[in-house]
Amino acid sequence: MTNLGRLYPLLDDVQLPDTIPYSQVSTWELRFLYLLGRHHLTGRDRIVELGSGGGGSTYALALGLKESPVFDERTGKLHAYDFFRVGKGTFASEKFFTAGTKPEDGNSFLDDFRRHLEPFLPFLEIHAGDLWQTSDPHDTSPVEFLHIDIAKTARVFRCVTERFLTRLRPGSVVLHQDFAGPRLPWLHHSTGALLPYIEIAGPPIRSTLAFEVVRPIPEEVLRTIAQDAYTVDEKLDLISAVQDRLDRDHTGGIPFTSVLEFAKAYVAHYAGDHKRAWALAKPLTGDAYLSRTRADHFTQLRTAYEQDRERHGGGSKLGKLVKKAVGR
Ligand SMILES: C[S@@+](CC[C@H](N)C(=O)[O-])C[C@H]1O[C@@H](n2cnc3c(N)ncnc32)[C@H](O)[C@@H]1O
Numbered sequence: 001m002t003n004l005g006r007l008y009p010l011l012d013d014v015q016l017p018d019t020i021p022y023s024q025v026s027t028w029e030l031r032f033l034y035l036l037g038r039h040h041l042t043g044r045d046r047i048v049e050l051g052s053g054g055g056g057s058t059y060a061l062a063l064g065l066k067e068s069p070v071f072d073e074r075t076g077k078l079h080a081y082d083f084f085r086v087g088k089g090t091f092a093s094e095k096f097f098t099a100g101t102k103p104e105d106g107n108s109f110l111d112d113f114r115r116h117l118e119p120f121l122p123f124l125e126i127h128a129g130d131l132w133q134t135s136d137p138h139d140t141s142p143v144e145f146l147h148i149d150i151a152k153t154a155r156v157f158r159c160v161t162e163r164f165l166t167r168l169r170p171g172s173v174v175l176h177q178d179f180a181g182p183r184l185p186w187l188h189h190s191t192g193a194l195l196p197y198i199e200i201a202g203p204p205i206r207s208t209l210a211f212e213v214v215r216p217i218p219e220e221v222l223r224t225i226a227q228d229a230y231t232v233d234e235k236l237d238l239i240s241a242v243q244d245r246l247d248r249d250h251t252g253g254i255p256f257t258s259v260l261e262f263a264k265a266y267v268a269h270y271a272g273d274h275k276r277a278w279a280l281a282k283p284l285t286g287d288a289y290l291s292r293t294r295a296d297h298f299t300q301l302r303t304a305y306e307q308d309r310e311r312h313g314g315g316s317k318l319g320k321l322v323k324k325a326v327g328r
Helices: 004-013 027-039 056-067 110-116 118-123 154-163 185-197 219-226 232-243 256-270 274-286 288-293 295-311 317-326
Strands: 046-050 078-082 124-128 143-148 168-176 198-200 209-213
Touching: 004 027, 004 209, 027 056, 027 168, 046 056, 056 078, 056 118, 110 118, 110 124, 118 124, 154 185, 154 219, 185 198, 185 209, 185 219, 185 232, 185 256, 232 256, 256 274, 256 288, 256 295, 274 288, 274 295, 288 295
Parallel strands: 046 078, 046 143, 078 124, 143 168
Antiparallel strands: 168 209, 198 209
16 A cells, blocks of 8 residues: 555545535545545645635645644644735636625625635635746755646646645655546646556545555656657657556546546647547547547547547548649
């Protein structure tokens, strides 16, 4: 059993209070956050949450830390990063407001967050705003725990890599939220690149992948991830390496082999190779889980492929000849 694997048998018995704020993270994932705080983390190095939203995940983690026999509230800190406001490009939901909708006179849910997290404020450090602005590029202090629920774009993932993954040390723990999201393939191929230096805790818990760093991660590897310098083929191989390690999630509901295959299609899609993207995605249309949960993704990739084919004269030799003959 892995070091973090010892937390899995405890998952069933965690009872979280009703006072926990609305969260986009599932109950299983909240329980795991609680267990990490309660039984694993020490607070000797930075404990960091990227993407706290309305505070559901923050609450679960903070409660675990508060009940931990080793975490010292006077010296340990939980750092919470988020826009703490709704608006275009934030990926924040109006549900993060206590009322469930945005008030007339503002777009910030920071006060709601503070109210909900009141019992933990003494050891909570809040960093409100765009991560690129609120994180310090010169901070090299080691990070003991990194909860990543913010990397919804490649641009933000670059910030996460440059300013936080570089601060991981052997013993550091990382949780990737949305690991079951095929549209975020940077989570998957970066994990593939880190495989020689990490130990995956066990099956993902719903959409969360947890791992522990077991060897120092070479700077070169982190630089290649941050600069997005892997080729498409390299990224696909890296995802295949993760596929070899994962099957269904802990609850049995999510087939990660198929999810990761779909993530490969998105690697090709983002690289502009829509033909290859659809060639990778099409065989997955028969997957019961993906067709039920990701129908919009299939539509997106098929449409991009068809439009691309249209633009390039139908893709067939005949189409290209016709295009040439009519001069467009
Ligand atoms: C999926 S939500 C977090 C959900 C939360 N962990 C929970 O328990 O409900 C993602 C969060 O990332 C934040 N976010 C995304 N990009 C960001 C950025 N560049 N800087 C700061 N926050 C960002 C959004 O404001 C949003 O609240």
